[in-house]
Amino acid sequence: xxxxxxxxxxxxxxxxxxxxxxxxxxxxxxxxxxxxxxxxxxxxxxxxxxxxxxxxxxxxxxxxxxxxxxxxxxxxxxxxxxxxxxxxxxxxxxxxxxxxxxxxxxxxxxxxxxxxxxxxxxxxxxxxxxxxxxxxxxxxxxxxxxxxxxxxxxxxxxxxxxxxxxxxxxxxxxxxxxxxxxxxxxxxxxxxxxxxxxxxxxxxxxxxxxxxxxxxxxxxxxxxxxxxxxxxxxxxxxxxxxxxxxxxxxxxxxxxxxxxxxxxxxxxxxxxxxxxxxxxxxxxxxxxxxxxxxxxxxxxxxxxxxxxxxxxx
Amino acid sequence: xxxxxxxxxxxxxxxxxxxxxxxxxxxxxxxxxxxxxxxxxxxxxxxxxxxxxxxxxxxxxxxxxxxxxxxxxxxxxxxxxxxxxxxxxxxxxxxxxxxxxxxxxxxxxxxxxxxxxxxxxxxxxxxxxxxxxxxxxxxxxxxxxxxxxxxxxxxxxxxxxxxxxxxxxxxxxxxxxxxxxxxxxxxxxxxxxxxxxxxxxxxxxxxxxxxxxxxxxxxxxxxxxxxxxxxxxxxxxxxxxxxxxxxxxxxxxxxxxxxxxxxxxxxxxxxxxxxxxxxxxxxxxxxxxxxxxxxxxxxxxxxxxxxxxxxxxxxxxxxxxxxxxxxxxxxxxxxxxxxxxxxxxxxxxxxxxxxxxxxxxxxxxxxxxxxxxxxxxxxxxxxxxxxxxxxxxxxxxxxxxxxxxxxxxxxxxxxxxxxxxxxxxxxxxxxxxxxxxxxxxxxxxxxxxxxxxxxxxxxxxxxxxxxxxxx
Numbered sequence: 001x002x003x004x005x006x007x008x009x010x011x012x013x014x015x016x017x018x019x020x021x022x023x024x025x026x027x028x029x030x031x032x033x034x035x036x037x038x039x040x041x042x043x044x045x046x047x048x049x050x051x052x053x054x055x056x057x058x059x060x061x062x063x064x065x066x067x068x069x070x071x072x073x074x075x076x077x078x079x080x081x082x083x084x085x086x087x088x089x090x091x092x093x094x095x096x097x098x099x100x101x102x103x104x105x106x107x108x109x110x111x112x113x114x115x116x117x118x119x120x121x122x123x124x125x126x127x128x129x130x131x132x133x134x135x136x137x138x139x140x141x142x143x144x145x146x147x148x149x150x151x152x153x154x155x156x157x158x159x160x161x162x163x164x165x166x167x168x169x170x171x172x173x174x175x176x177x178x179x180x181x182x183x184x185x186x187x188x189x190x191x192x193x194x195x196x197x198x199x200x201x202x203x204x205x206x207x208x209x210x211x212x213x214x215x216x217x218x219x220x221x222x223x224x225x226x227x228x229x230x231x232x233x234x235x236x237x238x239x240x241x242x243x244x245x246x247x248x249x250x251x252x253x254x255x256x257x258x259x260x261x262x263x264x265x266x267x268x269x270x271x272x273x274x275x276x277x278x279x280x281x282x283x284x285x286x287x288x289x290x291x292x293x294x295x296x297x298x299x300x301x302x303x304x305x306x307x308x309x310x311x312x313x
Numbered sequence: 314x315x316x317x318x319x320x321x322x323x324x325x326x327x328x329x330x331x332x333x334x335x336x337x338x339x340x341x342x343x344x345x346x347x348x349x350x351x352x353x354x355x356x357x358x359x360x361x362x363x364x365x366x367x368x369x370x371x372x373x374x375x376x377x378x379x380x381x382x383x384x385x386x387x388x389x390x391x392x393x394x395x396x397x398x399x400x401x402x403x404x405x406x407x408x409x410x411x412x413x414x415x416x417x418x419x420x421x422x423x424x425x426x427x428x429x430x431x432x433x434x435x436x437x438x439x440x441x442x443x444x445x446x447x448x449x450x451x452x453x454x455x456x457x458x459x460x461x462x463x464x465x466x467x468x469x470x471x472x473x474x475x476x477x478x479x480x481x482x483x484x485x486x487x488x489x490x491x492x493x494x495x496x497x498x499x500x501x502x503x504x505x506x507x508x509x510x511x512x513x514x515x516x517x518x519x520x521x522x523x524x525x526x527x528x529x530x531x532x533x534x535x536x537x538x539x540x541x542x543x544x545x546x547x548x549x550x551x552x553x554x555x556x557x558x559x560x561x562x563x564x565x566x567x568x569x570x571x572x573x574x575x576x577x578x579x580x581x582x583x584x585x586x587x588x589x590x591x592x593x594x595x596x597x598x599x600x601x602x603x604x605x606x607x608x609x610x611x612x613x614x615x616x617x618x619x620x621x622x623x624x625x626x627x628x629x630x631x632x633x634x635x636x637x638x639x640x641x642x643x644x645x646x647x648x649x650x651x652x653x654x655x656x657x658x659x660x661x662x663x664x665x666x667x668x669x670x671x672x673x674x675x676x677x678x679x680x681x682x683x684x685x686x687x688x689x690x691x692x693x694x695x696x697x698x699x700x701x702x703x704x705x706x707x708x709x710x711x712x713x714x715x716x717x718x719x720x721x722x723x724x725x726x727x728x729x730x731x732x733x734x735x736x737x738x739x740x741x742x743x744x745x746x747x748x749x750x751x752x753x754x755x756x757x758x759x760x761x762x763x764x765x766x767x768x769x770x771x772x773x774x775x776x777x778x779x780x781x782x783x784x
Contacts, residue, residue, distance in 0.1 A: 002553055003570045072775055095360070098544035099554045103359075110360045155572060257573055309572040313558055 001100065006159045007311030008097035012109065013147075013163035019116075020082045020140035022073050023133045025051055028204040030129060034117040038107035043183050043201065044069045050171075050178045050205070053081065068128070075120040083136055087116045096237070102150040105143065112139035155256050158249040159309075165249075166302050170295065171244035175205045176229055177291040183222040184287065199225055206237040226287060227279040239294065240274050246301075247271045254310075261308035266301045316460045317732050318718045319385065329384040331783055332497045337381075342729060345380065348490050349725055352378050357484055361541055362479070377774035378483060379724040380490070381779060382758040383735060384498075387492065387783040393464060393739070394750045396648030397454050399639060401741050401748055404471055404626050406642035408448035410532040412438045412622065422637045431631070432679065433624035435587060437594060441611055443620040445517045446747035450582070450618035451510070452741040453477075453755075456649070458720040465717065466635070471627040472619060473584050477740050478542035481506060481549075483777040484753070494709065499782035501752035506740065507549030509751070513744040516581045520613040522579040528552045529569060531560075531583040533601045534643045543584050557585075560603045567606055567615045580616040581606075587621050629678045629712050630656060641770055652717060658709035666713040667704065673713045674765075688765060690716050719765055722776065724758060734759045736767050737778065752780035 024197045029047040045064050048054040056079060057064075057072050077082045091113040096107055116139060119132045119204040143165070153191050176183070182198040202225060203209040215232070216224045231242045250267050254260050273294075306312070314322070319330045326334045353375065356362075362373035385393075411415050413432070417423045428434050453474030455467040485505050488495060513526060518526035532543035534556050547554035559569050560578070568575035583590065589599040594607040609615050624629060631638075633654040639647040655662035657675075666673060675687040687700045704711055721732035739754035755766035756776040767773040 001572050002555065002559055003572055004556070005553075006557055006572045061570055092535065095540070095544065099548040099552075107358050114357065257425065259573075310570050310574070313563075313570060 001155055003312070005097045005100050006155070006309050007306065008093040009100055009156055009159040010163035010166075010305070010311075012090050012093035012097065013144075013160045014167040015086040015093065016112075016140045016143055017107070017167040018081070018171070019086035019090065021168070022051060022083050022086070022240075023136040023140075023174075024207060026070055026073050026129075027133050027203055028201050029066070029069065030176030031204060034188050034199060040066060046178050046201070047073075048176050051081075052174065053079065056080075071123055073125060074132070084116065084120050087113050092206050100116060100156045102146070104146040104150045108139075108143040108146040112143055114140055155253060158252050158256075161249045162305060163247060165242040165245045165303050166298060166305075168237055169239055169246070169298050172206060172229055172237050172239060172242070172289050173298065175202060175296070176226065177288060180287045180291065180302065183226050184283075202229070206235075208235060208237065211235065223279050223283070226282065228252075229281065231274065231277060243267070243274055250305075261304075263304040263308045264305055266297070266312055270297050270301065273297075315718050315732070315734075316458065316463075318458070318722045318735075320723075320732075321461075326332040329386040329389075333382065333384060333494065335728075336494060336497055345725060347659075349380050352380060352486055355489065356482070359482065361482055373618070376479065376769045377760060378486065379758055379760075379774050379776050380487070380692060381723050381725050381730065382487065382494075382779045383722045383758075384776045384779045384781065387501075387781050389462075389782045390501075390752060392462075392648065393456070393751075395738060396464070396466075396699060397750055398748050399643055399645060399648050400454060400466065400469065400635070401452050401743060402450065402453065402754075403635075403639040403642045404469060405446070405448045405743060407638050408471075408620070408623055408626055409442070409446060410642070411625065412441060417638065417641055419643065422641050423634055426631060427634070428625065431625050431628060433587075433622070433628055435622035435625075437607065438620070438622035442520045443517075444613070447517050447618075447743050447745060448623050449626070450514060450517060450619045450620075450743055452743065453738045454741065456737045456739070457652075457717055458735075458737070459718055460720075467652060468629075469627045469632065469635070470738070471623045472586070474738070474740065475539045475542055475584075476682075476738055476757075477506065478545040479775050480740065480751070480753060480755045480778065482545075483775055485754075487777045498779065500779045501782055503558050503751050503753045506751050507546060509742055509749055510546065510582075511550040511552070512614075513742040513746070513749065514618055516584055516746050517573065517616050517618065517742040518579045519616045521577075521615070527577065528580045528582065529555050529578045530557055531557070531581050531585055532588070532591055533585050537584075539584065557599075557601050557603050560606075562603070562605045562609055565609060565614050566570045567603060567609055578615060580618060582618045587624060588758050590617070590621060610629050629654075629676055630658070633712060652714045655713045657711040657713060659703060662713075663704075663708045666711075667701065670701060670704075672716060674716050675700065675711050675713045678710055678712060688716065692763070716765070722756070722758065724774075724776075731762070733762065734767065735776070753778040772775065 024276055025047050029044055030045045044066055048057050048064065048069060051073060053073065058290055060078050061068050072079050073082060077081050079085065089111055092103060094109040114304065115135055119135050124132050131136055147160060179198060179202050200209065203212050212225065212228055228235055228238065230239050232238050233244060235241055247267050250264055251255065319327060321327045356375050356378060362375055391634050391753040407417065411428055418425050418428065449471045451474060453470040453476065454471065456464050457656050458464050465653040480503055514528050515526040528550065529552050530543055530547040532540060532554055534540065553569060555569050560567055563575045566577040567581065568577045585601050588596045589601040591602045592599045593604045593605065604616065610617050633656055635651050636647050655666050657663045657666055666675065669690045673689045677685045719736065722735045723730035724733045735756050735758045737754050737756050740751050742749040756778040757773050758776055759765060759767045760774045761772055
């Protein structure tokens with residue numbers, strides 16, 4: 001397979017995952033705005049931070065308002081990582097690697113792009129927002145479904161999956177990091193009322209409210225949430241889960257090509273860190289420090305994969 | 314009197330169309346309208362779109378597809394394919410000759426300056442024999458029809474003919490939408506084309522190839538108007554689609570950068586023009602090609618399809634000599650006729666053209682895509698006057714032809730069937746094993762009533778083209 005093609009596959013699925021995560025974030029923000037209007041502005045600010053979009057947003061706006069943030073994250077022309085821009089990039093990469101995709105996968109991404117383009121052709125009204133966000137999430141899931149159902153389990157599949165999980169691990173870690181202070185043991189001191197709205201943001205941001213309740217019951221607290229999203233290997237958006245997949249796909253590549261590369265060692269290091277960590281050790285080290293370290297390792301791994309498999313000349 | 318391919322002169326349905334016509338009469342027009350819209354959706358979903366040059370705001374466009382097939386009988390096709398084969402054989406012999414001994418010039422059949430002053434003639438190819446002596450691996454012959462047995466060759470596309478993906482996708486769309494039509498008619502299949510293309514290219518592997526030949530398609534990139542076709546063909550053949558920056562010279566071969574390192578390519582089906590192929594040997598500013606590929610080519614390290622320098626054979630000035638060229642190399646009379654052509658570089662011809670400008674079609678010698686041409690009968694006085702000036706300023710830049718009464722074929726218009734002018738581009742593969750012509754081709758149709766311009770850039774559409782099995 002061409003190095004360029006491997007890169008195109010990885011980025012196509014990275015962008016799709018990013019679009020889906022952005023839609024989920026907007027959904028969360030909108031829910032807070034409707035149910036806890038007193039917190040609205042600060043929540044939109046933290047959602048911008050989670051999307052790593054605060055600086056770019058500020059460059060074009062004087063204040064943070066729900067309307068403007070939603071438009072920015074979904075479709076603003078000046079925002080190079082809006083949902084629309086992600087879909088453009090996903091489809092562009094799809095066209096680039098058209099020969100490595102089955103017809104079903106290509107048509108799914110092309111149709112996703114058409115549907116989202118139509119949905120985001122003009123500013124989205126409050127009334128239409130839920131339907132538009134659903135469209136984005138469903139279209140992304142549909143592409144993933146065609147991948148599962150029609151693609152050979154070979155190196156092409158591995159690169160596509162690596163894109164999904166590198167992006168997802170990044171998004172979950174970022175979401176936690178922006179909210180890390182509400183998860184610190186000191187934030188819920190003895191007798192203080194736990195701030196459920198903040199937790200809701202985190203859990204909704206990964207579509208896991210009910211999964212969490214099922215796993216931990218109603219009475220559990222901050223440590224359980226952090227543990228759930230970092231260490232629970234059953235939770236499909238946790239760091240642990242993402243890295244079990246990344247490790248697996250890299251292992252397949254090692255086997256397919258009969259060659260172990262630097263990226264394999266890096267991934268093994270990260271898997272080791274997640275395997276050995278307990279929630280206590282993470283809080284001892286500092287949750288913020290742990291997440292920052294994770295984010296930089298995740299980014300470095302993505303760069304190493306790019307080098308090892310010759311994405312560019 | 315325009316010849317309609319479905320309704321003969323007396324209004325009766327011609328034989329190849331009879332089964333179709335019966336089917337059509339029994340269909341509900343509303344249902345067909347819905348099918349027509351469905352076809353549009355299918356093409357959009359598949360992403361068969363093209364980019365329009367020179368308009369930064371234009372989004373991707375679809376070439377309109379008309380659901381009424383164009384139907385050719387087995388008998389009509391057998392004569393056409395005989396003529397096409399003869400012509401393509403002559404084209405290859407001609408290309409070999411003009412890059413070697415130039416017998417045709419020595420014999421006086423072709424003036425030396427037709428070659429010497431031809432911008433598409435590549436002096437770098439002098440003395441070069443491509444693997445298998447195949448020059449035009451892929452050819453598209455543009456044909457027009459004026460009567461039941463009157464076909465003319467309008468143009469030979471010997472560089473990088475495009476449109477074959479439409480031939481294949483149009484058929485797939487028809488099979489998907491109207492399966493029953495293919496039970497009523499025995500239509501020769503076109504779907505083997507990608508496999509034939511792959512085999513035909515592999516059969517032209519260079520001397521340096523020692524194993525099973527590795528084929529790749531070279532595209533200028535995602536922004537090229539024909540990118541869809543490039544990726545489609547690579548996909549259908551199961552080969553890599555590469556760009557210049559994926560390639561480099563490694564150990565005297567052209568190799569592509571893969572996830573496992575560099576891998577040599579044996580046959581490169583390039584969809585990049587000669588000029589851009591190699592910045593070291595041709596245009597130094599090209600970023601689309603591969604530095605040094607031409608040297609590797611001459612040393613037998615790679616096959617380039619079509620061979621560099623084939624453009625000289627589809628030049629419109631050379632076209633006017635095609636009857637002589639066919640006869641010179643095959644020893645036979647041409648089966649297919651040329652459209653009579655006046656070369657404006659010749660004073661007598663120029664005088665005739667200027668006197669009859671309002672009745673002629675005038676084309677640029679090196680133009681393509683319907684740009685820069687004059688259709689005399691359809692032009693206004695002002696347009697004629699402006700064109701006359703251009704023609705007088707650079708007569709050798711133009712040729713002129715009579716306005717042919719192109720045949721029509723019905724399209725499915727709002728009020729039912731309505732005749733429109735069509736042309737036909739069959740696709741031909743050449744390899745040391747022989748010449749292979751896919752039964753069918755791309756039918757382009759001028760969707761505007763009365764219009765003779767079928768180019769997609771000028772409002773043309775396409776149709777599925779059926780060649781029926783022998784009765």
